[in-house]
Every structure is written in structure tokens, then in C-alpha cells.
Amino acid sequence: MKRVLLDVNVVLDVLLDRAPFADASSAVWAAVEQGQAEGLLSAHAVTTLHSLNARAVGVRMARETTDALLSVFEVASVDDAVLHAALALSWNDFEDAVTAAAAKRAKCHALVTRNPSDFKGSPLRVLTPSEAVAWLVAR
Numbered sequence: 001m002k003r004v005l006l007d008v009n010v011v012l013d014v015l016l017d018r019a020p021f022a023d024a025s026s027a028v029w030a031a032v033e034q035g036q037a038e039g040l041l042s043a044h045a046v047t048t049l050h051s052l053n054a055r056a057v058g059v060r061m062a063r064e065t066t067d068a069l070l071s072v073f074e075v076a077s078v079d080d081a082v083l084h085a086a087l088a089l090s091w092n093d094f095e096d097a098v099t100a101a102a103a104k105r106a107k108c109h110a111l112v113t114r115n116p117s118d119f120k121g122s123p124l125r126v127l128t129p130s131e132a133v134a135w136l137v138a139r
Helices: 008-015 021-034 043-057 061-073 080-089 094-105 129-137
Strands: 002-005 038-042 075-076 110-112 123-129
Touching: 002 008, 002 021, 002 094, 008 021, 008 043, 021 038, 021 061, 021 129, 038 043, 038 094, 043 061, 043 075, 043 094, 075 094, 080 094, 094 110, 110 129, 123 129
Parallel strands: 002 038, 002 110, 038 075, 110 123
Antiparallel strands: none
């Protein structure tokens, strides 16, 4: 089964129903929920999403949303090996490097992001949500 790690922006597109991006991002999420793929979030993405949510809608709703996310997505660990791998990428944006390194370490087949240019030189395949949907449904 294909394993994909979703970048924070893809999750936010769904949670915030951000047009025009929500449809493709929701389709990736749905593919995970329907068992067409294994979906992952990096550990630091989960904390970022919770923090953003808590500020926007309060701690109680943030906890509920985080619990819902964890019922759908696995978590890709961020440990010292991932952090060293991210540093070795020598990218300007360390957070993106950590995301890519966590996806690689979790044996993901692709990283799904709305900003593929942020992941140039990625150690794994990088797809937009639209590309990911087409790839996931192809057999």
C-alpha cells in the first residue's frame, strides 16, 4: 500500500476549507480514510496544527480536532536521526527539511504538499494534492 505524508498546508486546506485548494486536499484525505493509502503526519506537524487550532477555536476544540486527526493519520517520528538527516539536506527552511526527512524515515512513498518548490532535492517523491489523487487511484 502507498504511504503518503501530508504537509501542514494540505491539512489546513481541509480543516479551513480553503478555496480553491480544499477539493484536491480533501480527496487525498478521503483516499486515506477509505484505505486507498496509508496517511501520515510528521510529529511536529501535529503540534503545529494543534497550536494553530487552539489559538483559532480554543483548546477544547483543538484537542478534539487533534484526536480526530490521530484517528485517521499515523505519526511520522521526529527524533535525532530525522533531525540530523534534515540538517544534512542543507535547506534554508529547516521545518520543510524535517518534514521530508520524517517522511523518508517513515518509509513513505511520497510527500504531499501544495508547495512542491519548497521541497526541491527531497529524498522522496513530492506531489501536489491533485497529483497525489491521480497517483493514489492509479493501480
